[in-house]
Amino acid sequence: xHTVYEAEIVGTVLGAELLRTERMKPKDPLIxxxxxxxxxxxxxxRPRPGHYLTDLFHSSLLKVAKxxxxxxxxxxxxxxxxxxxxxxxxxxxEAKQAA
Numbered sequence: 228x229h230t231v232y233e234a235e236i237v238g239t240v241l242g243a244e245l246l247r248t249e250r251m252k253p254k255d256p257l258i259x260x261x262x263x264x265x266x267x268x269x270x271x272x273r274p275r276p277g278h279y280l281t282d283l284f285h286s287s288l289l290k291v292a293k294x295x296x297x298x299x300x301x302x303x304x305x306x307x308x309x310x311x312x313x314x315x316x317x318x319x320x321e322a323k324q325a326a
Contacts, residue, residue, distance in 0.1 A: 234322045235265035236280040239303070243287035246301065247294045256298070259306045261319075266305050 229237060242258040260266050268281050288301060306312055 233277045235262040239284045247291045252295050257302045
């Protein structure tokens with residue numbers, strides 16, 4: 228139902244949901260993306276393809292902040308090809324199947 232670009236944004240929403248449901252405060256949480264377009268989309272409020280998904284991501288981050296009020300921030304980082312990110316190959320395969 229989604230393009231690969233949209234699937235990357237959906238991945239950020241799912242990552243935020245995992246953070247929200249953590250029982251302990253996550254230390255320095257990081258969501259790594261290999262899509263510059265998806266990362267840039269999360270930083271803008273102007274309409275663009277998949278904008279409803281970035282809105283959902285921002286809404287999810289608000290829920291994370293409510294669940295973990297002492298947490299300072301969630302870092303989004305672009306990583307070329309998710310180099311050296313544990314579980315990347317499996318995540319990429321799953322994202323391609325989902326897309």
